[in-house]
Amino acid sequence: MPEGDTVWQVARRLHLALAGKVLTRSDLRVPKYATADLTGRTVLDVTPRGKHLLTRIEGGLTLHSHLRMDGAWKVYGNGQRWSGGPTHQIRAILGTADGTAVGYRLPVLELLRTTDENRAIGHLGPDLLGPDWDPDKALENLLRDPGRPLGEALLDQRNLAGIGNVYKSELCFLLGVTPWLPVGDLPADRAAQLSALAKKLLEINRDRPARVTTGRRDQKLFVYGRTPRPCLRCRTPIRVANQGDASRERPTYWCPTCQSGPTPSRGAISFRTSPRRTTN
Template identity: 70%
Template sequence: MPEGDTVWQTARRLHTALAGRPLVRSDLRVPRFATADLTGRTVLEVIPRGKHLLARIEGGLTLHSHLGMEGAWKVYAPGERWRGGPAHQIRAVLGTAERTAIGYRLPVLELLRTREEERAVGHLGPDLLGPDWDPVAALRNLLADPARPVGEALLDQRNLAGVGNIFKSETCFLVRATPWLPVGELPSPERLVTAAKRLLEANRNRPGGSRRLSVYGRKGLPCTRCGALIRKGDQDDRPVYWCPVCQSGPTS
């Protein structure tokens, strides 16, 4: 599932392509909204909210989408071939005279009133890359269940929004704790919030796939800090990576 930095980049790309221009093409290929026509309306802005995307459109409407595991938004110039996948995977087409945005394999796509956005994203904790970021509230959320493993607490978007499986492993590495350590046993737990924020901030302007990772995806390779071989495990059916020397705590 995309991390918050990827969603932030996607929102910026869509905003640059669509904002301030009227739509000349609109096609929502989901049954509930198949008859909705946004043609003629101006896209006001596209913003991220955690791992969610909100395209605000003239007339008090918002197109809410989530990338899930395999979703993507691609932007094309006039006449450019659409290469994001076969036509049956297209869920949304939003086109201006200059650019066309295509949403592929979107598990969540809904049109709602802008005033009702909280119905879709109101459950989220403070957004690590958003204007609502509140480290005190994020820490309070994380510590609400002190017995919960650090890795699980970080992935719960109700605690803080934006951390995915990659930055879960990377954040745990930075605070020198395994993902299975109960969050209440972590010394100076505020370091979790600081580390997660630093990671997403550092990567949000990097092109996709160019992240500098210390442990994730590096099973069997030497730790960048101590040289021990990185290990790979499983937490809630997701891969997790850690250094057996630098990180303290349970390993399952």
Template identity: 80%
Template sequence: MPEGDTVWQAARRLHTALAGHVLTRSDLRVPKYALTDLTGRTVLDVVSRGKHLLTRVEGDLTLHSHLRMDGSWKIYAPGERWRGGPGHQIRAILGTEERTAVGYRLPVLELLRTGDEDRAVGHLGPDLLGPDWDPGTALANLRRDPDRALGEALLDQRNLAGIGNVYKSELCFLLRVTPWLPAGRLPDEYATHLMTLAEKLLDANRERPERTTTGRRDQNLFVYGRAGRPCLRCGTRIRVANQGDGSRERPTYWCPTCQPGPAPRPAPSSRPGRTR
């Protein structure tokens, strides 16, 4: 699932391509909206809210979409070949005279009254990249369930919106705590720093084509995706294990030396036994 900075970038691309222009083509390829026609309406703006995209159209209408794991919006110029995937994966087409936005593999696509956007995003916590960002509220949300693992609490968009699996692993590494630490056991000074650091990382990366948390040219990330490779701080091999409630487990990366605390046991060695 994309991180909040990725969705923010998608919103900006859509806004640049569509906002202020009249729709000359509209095709929503989901049964509920198969007969809906938005042509002739002006796109007012496109914004992100956490990991959600809101395309606001003249007439108090908002097209709400969510990318989840595989969805994407691609922008094409007139005559340009569409390369986002086969035609049967297209879920939405919004076209103007100058640009066409094509939504591929969108698992969530719904048309709302703009005044009813809270039906889609009202459950979200403060948005790390939004005007509603409030670190105090986000921290209070995070601590509502003190026994919940910190990594799971960070991924819960009801607590704070925008953190995905990459930032979860990287933030815990930078704080020197494991993602399995109960959120209620995070010291106050660490908790405050976590909110500041989360906003700083997402804000720094929203303008970048390639995400980085290290500030290094040779390695963009400290732990995510680096299982078995040496820690950039101490040289210990980075570990990976699934974290979740069993329904939405995600690979989680950490350094067992730099991040002491609760963590899954290493998998037993699978050396073949000797035969006689």
């Protein structure tokens, strides 16, 4: 699933392609909105909110979309061949005189009144890349359930919006704790660092084509997807296990030497060499 920095990049591409331009083509290929016609309306802006995309359109309308695991928005110039997938996977087409934005495999696509946006995104916590970012509120949200594993709490978009599975694993490594550590057991000094560090990671990557958390060119990530290669700091083999309930398990990576705290039972730990497709 794309994380906050990736969604921010998608929003920027869409904004540059659509904002301030009149729609000359509009095709929403979901039954509920199949008859909706947005042609003749001007696109006002495209704004990211956590992992959600809000395309605001003249007349008080917002096209809300979410990419989840496989969705994508592609922008094509006039005459350029569309290459985001087969035609039957297209869910939305927004065209202007200059080009076309095409939404593929969008699992969430709804047209709503701009005044009703809160119905779609009101549950989200402070956005790490948004103007509403509030580090104190984010930490307060995380600590509201002190017994919850840190990794699960970080993925809960109601606490803070924008972190996905990659940043969850990388952030826990940088804090020196395992993703299974109860949030309430996070040492005070590291709890104080958490919000600022999370924001820094997303901010430094929102303009990069490839995500980097290490500051190194040869190895971009500390732990995510690196099983069973050695830790960049201590050379201990990186480990991986699923975290979450059965319906939302995520492969979670950590270094057993550099990170302190609870870990899964030995039988739950695997040495899979590549992660499931969850980001980028």
